[in-house]
Structures are given as C-alpha cells and as structure tokens.
Amino acid sequence: MTVVVGGTVSPLYPCHETTCLQEPHSKMNLPSEPPERPTLGRIFSRETYERTLKEKGPNPDVYVCYASYLAEVGQVMDSLEVLAHTYKLYTMTTDKLDQVVSKIVEYVRQDWRENGHCGYRNVLSCPCCWGVLNDPITLPCGHTYCRRCLLKEALTTCRVCQYKLANLSNIKVNVLVCEVVGRWWGGEVKGVTLRTQGNNLVNNHNLQAAVEVYNHAAVCAPQDHLLLSNRSHVLHTLGCAEEALRDAEAAVRCRPEWAKGYFRKAVALTSLGRFEDAFISFLQCAVLEEFNSLQSIKDEIAKALHRLLKRLTSSWGFSMDGRSSHHCHSYFPSPTCSVPPESDSEDSEDGRQQYLSGTSALPEKVPHLRKVLEKFKHEMEKNKKASTGYVRCIDLDKLDKNDFECTLCFRYLYEPVTTPCGHSFCRTCLDRCLDHSTNCPLCKTSIRVYLAERRSAVTEFIEVAMKTVMPNECVERKRQHEEEMDELAAAGKDPHHEIPIFIATLAIPTISCPLHVFEPRYRLMIRRCMESGTREFGMCMPLENGENGYADFGTMLEIRDIEYTQDGRSIVNTVGSRRFKIVSKNVKDGYNTASVEFLQDDTIPSDSLVEIHRLHDTVHQLASHWFDSIESTTKRRILSHYSLMPSVEGEYWTIPNGPAWMWWIVAILPLDSRIQLSILRETSLLRRLEVIHKILRCVIIQQCDRPAVTASQ
Amino acid sequence: MAAGLPRRIIKETQRLMAEPVPGISAVPDETNARYFHVVVAGPEGSPFEGGVFKLELFLPEEYPMSAPKVRFMTKIYHPNIDKLGRICLDILKDKWSPALQIRTVLLSIQALLSAPNPDDPLANDVAELWKVNESEAIRIAREWTRTYAMGN
Numbered sequence: 121m122t123v124v125v126g127g128t129v130s131p132l133y134p135c136h137e138t139t140c141l142q143e144p145h146s147k148m149n150l151p152s153e154p155p156e157r158p159t160l161g162r163i164f165s166r167e168t169y170e171r172t173l174k175e176k177g178p179n180p181d182v183y184v185c186y187a188s189y190l191a192e193v194g195q196v197m198d199s200l201e202v203l204a205h206t207y208k209l210y211t212m213t214t215d216k217l218d219q220v221v222s223k224i225v226e227y228v229r230q231d232w233r234e235n236g237h238c239g240y241r242n243v244l245s246c247p248c249c250w251g252v253l254n255d256p257i258t259l260p261c262g263h264t265y266c267r268r269c270l271l272k273e274a275l276t277t278c279r280v281c282q283y284k285l286a287n288l289s290n291i292k293v294n295v296l297v298c299e300v301v302g303r304w305w306g307g308e309v310k311g312v313t314l315r316t317q318g319n320n321l322v323n324n325h326n327l328q329a330a331v332e333v334y335n336h337a338a339v340c341a342p343q344d345h346l347l348l349s350n351r352s353h354v355l356h357t358l359g360c361a362e363e364a365l366r367d368a369e370a371a372v373r374c375r376p377e378w379a380k381g382y383f384r385k386a387v388a389l390t391s392l393g394r395f396e397d398a399f400i401s402f403l404q405c406a407v408l409e410e411f412n413s414l415q416s417i418k419d420e421i422a423k424a425l426h427r428l429l430k431r432l433t434s435s436w437g438f439s440m441d442g443r444s445s446h447h448c449h450s451y452f453p454s455p456t457c458s459v460p461p462e463s464d465s466e467d468s469e470d471g472r473q474q475y476l477s478g479t480s481a482l483p484e485k486v487p488h489l490r491k492v493l494e495k496f497k498h499e500m501e502k503n504k505k506a507s508t509g510y511v512r513c514i515d516l517d518k519l520d521k522n523d524f525e526c527t528l529c530f531r532y533l534y535e536p537v538t539t540p541c542g543h544s545f546c547r548t549c550l551d552r553c554l555d556h557s558t559n560c561p562l563c564k565t566s567i568r569v570y571l572a573e574r575r576s577a578v579t580e581f582i583e584v585a586m587k588t589v590m591p592n593e594c595v596e597r598k599r600q601h602e603e604e605m606d607e608l609a610a611a612g613k614d615p616h617h618e619i620p621i622f623i624a625t626l627a628i629p630t631i632s633c634p635l636h637v638f639e640p641r642y643r644l645m646i647r648r649c650m651e652s653g654t655r656e657f658g659m660c661m662p663l664e665n666g667e668n669g670y671a672d673f674g675t676m677l678e679i680r681d682i683e684y685t686q687d688g689r690s691i692v693n694t695v696g697s698r699r700f701k702i703v704s705k706n707v708k709d710g711y712n713t714a715s716v717e718f719l720q721d722d723t724i725p726s727d728s729l730v731e732i733h734r735l736h737d738t739v740h741q742l743a744s745h746w747f748d749s750i751e752s753t754t755k756r757r758i759l760s761h762y763s764l765m766p767s768v769e770g771e772y773w774t775i776p777n778g779p780a781w782m783w784w785i786v787a788i789l790p791l792d793s794r795i796q797l798s799i800l801r802e803t804s805l806l807r808r809l810e811v812i813h814k815i816l817r818c819v820i821i822q823q824c825d826r827p828a829v830t831a832s833q
Numbered sequence: 834m835a836a837g838l839p840r841r842i843i844k845e846t847q848r849l850m851a852e853p854v855p856g857i858s859a860v861p862d863e864t865n866a867r868y869f870h871v872v873v874a875g876p877e878g879s880p881f882e883g884g885v886f887k888l889e890l891f892l893p894e895e896y897p898m899s900a901p902k903v904r905f906m907t908k909i910y911h912p913n914i915d916k917l918g919r920i921c922l923d924i925l926k927d928k929w930s931p932a933l934q935i936r937t938v939l940l941s942i943q944a945l946l947s948a949p950n951p952d953d954p955l956a957n958d959v960a961e962l963w964k965v966n967e968s969e970a971i972r973i974a975r976e977w978t979r980t981y982a983m984g985n
Contacts, residue, residue: 553898553930556899556931561931709894
C-alpha cells in the first residue's frame with residue numbers, strides 16, 4: 121500500500137487506477153459473509169431474548185446475538201440500542217460487531233433495492249468508473265467501457281448485462297464513440313490525462329506534486345468525481361482532512377450514486393472526529409456498492425460503529441456506583457474508560473454481576489442514535505432525488521449530425537453495431553456486407569469472429585447519444601426502417617407486393633425442402649424473410665427457356681428453422697405450402713422477385729364428387745400398393761426423407777392443394793421435374809388424379825417387367 | 834427496377850454535384866440515374882496533362898455490394914487501361930468494399946493516371962514498352978493525349 125490513512129482506517133478504495141498492481145483482485149475474492157461464529161444457538165423471537173436476559177442476567181454474547189437478530193428483522197434502531205446498552209455494560213471489541221454489522225448492511229441494502237433504488241447508470245459514461253469514456257472499447261454485448269477500466273478490473277462478465285467476456289485484446293477503440301466523446305467532453309478527456317499523471321505521481325510517493333497536477337485537472341474537468349475522490353484521498357494522507365472532506369463531498373455531489381465517494385467522505389469525517397457522520401457515510405457506501413466486496417466496507421462500518429458507541433456510552437457514565445460520567449473526546453478513548461477498571465476482564469464474573477445488579481438487563485431508548493439513523497435515511501432520500509436527475513450534458517453546438525451517418529447506406533445509423541475493429545454501421549448494412557466478405561468494409565480487417573458469433577447487439581452508447589441529441593432524426597430513421605420492413609412483410613398480399621423468388625429446385629406442397637444457402641443474394645433474401653416476419657419465399661425451378669431463366673409456376677416454402685455455420689452460410693429447413701403462378705418477374709438487390717397469383721384447386725361440382733371419390737380411392741390404393749412393393753433399401757431411404765405417406769384428410773376435395781398424400785407420391789415417384797411441374801400447376805383435382813393414376817400404372821408395369829429382365833440376363 | 838433508387842445513390846449524386854472532386858466531373862444520365870458521364874482531366878505532370886478523358890460509370894443493381902463498372906471512352910495510352918477502355922484497378926475488382934464510393938473510385942482513377950503501374954498490366958504491349966523504354970512510352974502517351982483527348 122502506498123499510503124496509509126491516519127493509522128485508523130485502511131484504505132479500501134485506494135487511489136483510482138493506481139493500486140490494482142499492488143492488490144490484484146483482492147477485493148473480488150473475499151467472501152461476502154464472515155465465517156459464522158459460535159453463538160448461543162439461534163433464538164427466534166424478541167420475547168425469548170428478553171426473557172433470557174431477564175432470567176439469566178446480562179450477557180454480552182446474548183446482547184450481540186439479540187442485536188443481530190433485530191438487525192436481521194429490520195429493527196435496526198433497536199439493534200443499535202441493544203449494542204449501546206452492551207457498550208455501556210462491557211468493554212467491547214470491534215470484532216464482536218462483525219455479525220450485527222453484517223446484518224445491518226444486508227438489511228439496509230435490501231431495503232434500498234426493494235424500494236427500487238438500484239441500477240443507476242448513465243449510458244454515456246463508463247460502467248466501471250462512471251467517468252467520461254477514455255479510449256472507448258465496445259464489447260460484443262454493445263456496452264462501452266474505458267479501455268483502462270477493462271484492463272484494470274479484469275472483468276469476466278459485462279457489468280451491465282453479465283455477458284461473458286473473452287479475448288478482449290482483439291477489440292479496438294470504437295472510432296465513432298472516441299470521436300464524439302472527444303468533441304463533446306474534450307475537457308474531461310484532458311482531465312483524465314492529467315488525472316493519470318497525478319495517479320502516477322501518487323504511485324511514486326510524490327503526493328505534493330500529485331495535488332498540483334490534480335488541481336490542474338480540476339480546471340479542465342471540475343465535475344470529475346474520480347479526480348475529486350483521488351485528490352481527497354491524497355489530501356487526507358497529507359493530513360488535510362478538511363480539504364479532503366470538501367473534495368469527497370464534491371465527488372458525492374457529482375455522482376450521488378457512487379459508493380466510493382461516500383467512502384472518501386467517511387474517512388475524512390473519521391479523522392475530523394465526526395464519528396456519527398462517518399458511520400452514516402460508510403453505511404451509504406455499503407448500500408450503494410455494487411461490484412466490490414462488501415466485507416472490507418463492513419469492517420470499516422464495524423470500526424466506525426465501535427468508535428461511535430464507545431464515545432456515546434462513555435459520555436453517559438455510570439451512576440449506580442457513584443462514578444461520575446467520563447467524557448471521552450480523544451480520538452481513541454482508553455479501552456476501559458466506559459466501565460469500571462476491575463470489570464474489563466471476563467474472569468471477574470462475580471464482581472461484574474455485583475456491579476450489574478442495579479442496572480436493567482434490557483436496553484433503554486437512545487434518542488441520539490435515533491437521530492443518527494434518521495439522518496442516514498434522510499441522506500439516502502436525498503441521494504435518490506439527486507441520482508435520478510443525473511445526465512451527462514451535451515453541448516448541442518458541438519454536435520455534428522454527420523458523425524452518425526452510416527458509411528454504407530448514407531443514412532443515419534439505425535440499430536448501430538460495432539465491429540471488433542471499432543467501426544460502426546447499421547446492423548442490416550453490416551450484415552449485408554458480411555454476405556459478401558468477412559472483412560470490415562472500412563479497414564478490411566477480418567471480422568470472422570463477429571460473423572461467427574452472430575452478434576447483433578446494438579452499441580448502446582451510439583443509440584442513446586443519437587436519441588438524445590437528434591430525437592427527430594431517430595424517429596424518422598426508425599420510421600424508414602419500419603416502412604421497409606412493412607413493405608417486405610406485405611410480400612404476396614397483392615400484385616404490387618412482390619414475393620422473393622429462390623431459384624433452385626421444384627418444391628412441392630407439404631413436402632419438406634432443406635436448402636443450403638450460401639450465395640450472398642440468398643443470404644440477404646432469407647434474412648429479410650426472417651426479419652420482416654414473413655418466414656416464407658417462393659421457390660421456382662430453373663428453366664433454360666423460361667423468362668429470366670426460371671419456371672412460371674412455383675411453390676411457397678415456409679421456413680421451419682435455420683442452422684448457421686460460422687462463415688455465415690446456413691441450412692434452411694423449409695416445407696412447401698401454397699402454389700403460385702407468376703404474373704411478372706423482377707429483381708431486387710440482386711435476387712429475383714415476382715408478382716404472383718396463388719393457385720388453388722377448382723371447386724368440384726357436387727355431381728362429380730362420386731366420380732372423384734371412386735378415382736381417388738383407386739389411385740390411393742394403387743399408390744399404397746406400389747410403395748409397399750418397393751425394394752426395402754430404397755423404401756428406407758424414402759421414409760427417412762419423406763416419412764410415411766400422409767393419411768387421407770376428411771373432405772380432402774375441399775383443400776386448396778388437394779390431399780397431401782398425392783404430393784407425397786409426386787415427390788417420391790421417379791419423375792422428371794418437368795412432369796412434376798405440370799402436375800404442380802394443375803388446379804383440377806380430377807386431372808391430377810388421372811395423371812398420377814397413369815404414371816403409377818406405368819411404373820408398376822415397369823417394375824413387374826424388371827425382375828424378368830434381370831432373370832433373363 | 835423493383836425498388837426506387839437507393840438513398841445512397843441519391844446522396845452520392847447530390848454530394849458529387851455539390852462538392853465535385855477537383856479535376857473530375859460526374860453527371861448522371863438523364864434517363865438512367867445509375868449511369869454517369871464522367872470527365873477526368875489529365876493530372877498535372879503526367880503524360881496525360883492537358884487531356885480531357887471521357888469515362889462511363891455504371892452502378893449495378895447490387896451497388897454498393899458490388900463495384901461500379903467504369904470504362905474509358907477516350908482512347909488512352911496507359912499500361913493499366915486496354916484498347917476497350919477497361920481499367921485494371923484492384924478496388925474495382927477483388928479489393929472493392931461497400932464503404933468506397935463513386936468519389937473514391939474516381940480519385941483512384943485519377944491517381945492511376947499520375948502513377949501508371951506497368952507491373953500489373955492490362956495492356957501488355959503498352960506495359961512492355963513502359964518498362965523497356967519509359968521515355969518512349971511517355972512520348973506516345975503524350976501524343977495520344979494530344980490526338981484523342983484534346984479535340985474538345
């Protein structure tokens with residue numbers, strides 16, 4: 121440790137950015153609970169404690185257990201009164217307070233959080249130091265930190281979202297955030313540089329020089345709580361407690377939700393002998409602390425409470441043995457000043473009992489303690505009001521809206537994402553670039569990692585900054601995006617809204633169709649289907665003599681699920697649904713689109729129903745028969761791809777695509793895709809039955825012939 | 834075309850008009866906003882100085898995902914430009930990035946005129962002469978410039 125404060129309080133919070141080298145992670149690994157000390161066993165009610173005390177007489181251990189119990193159930197005031205009573209009767213040591221302080225801290229923290237007072241955060245500041253972002257690094261989760269804070273704290277998860285961090289060394293400074301921070305808060309950034317110089321001087325034990333540098337820094341960044349806190353720390357070390365207190369109070373004013381400020385304040389107050397206020401500040405620190413271990417703060421609270429109670433009870437003095445009250449104003453009252461000298465040892469139990477006989481075993485009200493606790497509550501309320509109002513100020517004169525333009529679409533950034541190389545784009549723009557290349561469009565660095573992790577976390581800083589300084593433009597940009605999405609979502613609803621067309625194969629209604637998507641244009645197409653929520657597209661088979669090289673009829677494919685590979689390709693599992701006829705063909709962003717009419721089977725006149733039923737049953741029987749006769753390996757292969765023949769639906773003649781088993785048989789029959797296409801486009805169920813009937817008969821005849829041929833060979 | 838002109842093309846055009854690159858003019862065709870009539874002035878100190886070179890630039894459907902197509906219309910004696918006016922420039926091929934723009938492409942072409950690169954030739958005969966007898970190559974380039982690029 122470079123500096124020791126007044127010999128009384130060990131610095132839990134050393135100078136910012138200076139001491140992690142000396143104290144690596146010591147804060148993180150401490151258990152938050154002290155080990156359970158042997159007690160008299162748990163007694164679960166106030167009455168039981170009071171009865172025990174009345175019947176068996178005063179006992180310091182019972183008092184401490186009682187106080188812990190009261191703190192645990194939220195009776196902090198009563199708990200403190202019990203402790204005060206104990207201090208009146210016994211010589212107490214700080215370690216006896218560990219358990220009760222732990223309970224008090226847990227209770228006040230819980231109480232504060234249950235009332236919704238947590239999670240203060242200004243997104244335009246670093247989540248670690250809460251200061252201006254210095255060398256901003258945007259993590260894959262979209263939260264931005266000072267580079268130094270990330271290194272110093274050696275975070276394993278993001279403090280904001282608990283995202284697990286790995287391999288941070290490859291992440292570069294966020295170019296846009298750095299630019300904007302420098303422009304908006306240049307003074308503070310300069311202040312950080314000076315503050316760092318000051319911290320280095322502190323590390324070299326040059327405290328006087330450090331104060332001077334800190335003074336310069338304070339001119340650039342008068343609101344820098346870290347600077348104020350560090351200066352407070354150094355001033356305190358130099359013995360200037362008053363000045364240290366002033367800086368600590370200023371730090372608290374700048375960041376009322378920042379625990380460390382209260383710690384500095386408490387330390388200064390302790391040196392000034394203001395034990396009550398120090399206790400309050402330490403307790404505030406414990407309530408607000410979010411990340412560091414509470415154990416060290418609890419230790420400080422125990423010490424503060426010890427001083428407070430000792431001074432308080434010594435001022436009461438004792439009346440029953442005629443001793444006059446003994447005021448202690450010295451920093452550390454002598455250990456026995458509050459109790460008769462002969463009773464400070466547990467050995468002289470008889471003498472103690474004698475002495476105690478005139479004293480009540482139960483504590484009395486202590487208005488002074490009540491005031492302390494009320495002041496604490498009042499301070500926390502004040503804190504709440506001050507904290508919720510805090511925002512980092514932006515001078516709109518320093519705003520250049522062009523900073524927030526996407527270099528790819530030339531519009532304002534929408535859902536901005538940041539690459540590991542530190543460049544920001546609209547999410548959809550970058551995704552589209554990644555369809556074509558795995559390099560950053562700006563600096564050409566490989567961003568395979570970004571692609572492989574399939575990130576889409578928006579860079580919070582940029583989004584919030586934009587919404588703050590240019591709300592109207594953000595609303596307009598969002599509207600544009602939504603309009604585009606609506607346009608995509610309306611695909612196929614009417615002839616004006618074209619559907620995207622995938623040209624690869626003949627898809628058949630109800631039949632699954634897995635696709636390997638690797639071409640950039642189809643990656644884009646599939647992504648749009650997913651983002652717009654349509655989850656479907658048209659599939660047409662390629663046709664050399666067809667217009668634009670593909671058939672005029674096709675089937676919609678509904679996306680069931682998508683598995684992505686690390687390089688951005690995907691296996692898209694789809695299933696055929698509606699059939700369509702193309703009205704006109706077009707191209708959009710490299711892929712085909714078309715205006716279509718959806719097909720459904722002609723309505724069957726009631727007088728032909730009998731004929732349909734008869735033919736349907738015949739063909740169905742023939743199909744089953746044929747399938748049964750297939751050689752077993754082929755059959756297994758068919759079953760693994762297409763599963764069992766679907767059973768016949770009730771009223772199958774009313775289904776727009778007809779019965780599903782017919783599509784199943786079309787899919788597995790050894791047919792040329794042109795014949796399949798001709799069946800697909802047919803909207804007369806009767807004619808489809810006739811064609812399939814004919815094909816089945818041919819196939820069965822061929823099958824019957826084949827064994828004979830084989831035999832003759 | 835299915836969709837209207839992408840906003841990016843509209844903005845690029847506006848900016849090219851508002852703040853033109855010195856020595857370069859690019860004007861969209863009246864009937865096709867993706868087709869630009871480009872005129873590049875031969876850079877000072879190069880054998881093309883004093884010449885006015887016409888080019889055509891076309892933004893394909895997939896622009897900016899794919900590079901603009903650019904071609905010299907005026908005959909030019911240059912190792913990286915062939916008889917048909919096709920240009921050998923990496924950013925127009927594999928080094929294209931969607932973050933590049935019409936402006937940056939034209940600047941690169943201007944730079945190519947200032948610094949011919951005979952080691953990565955498109956017109957082999959020109960490149961050969963450029964390497965073997967640079968002063969003769971430069972003389973021919975000047976002559977071509979006078980013949981083809983100065984008659985308004």
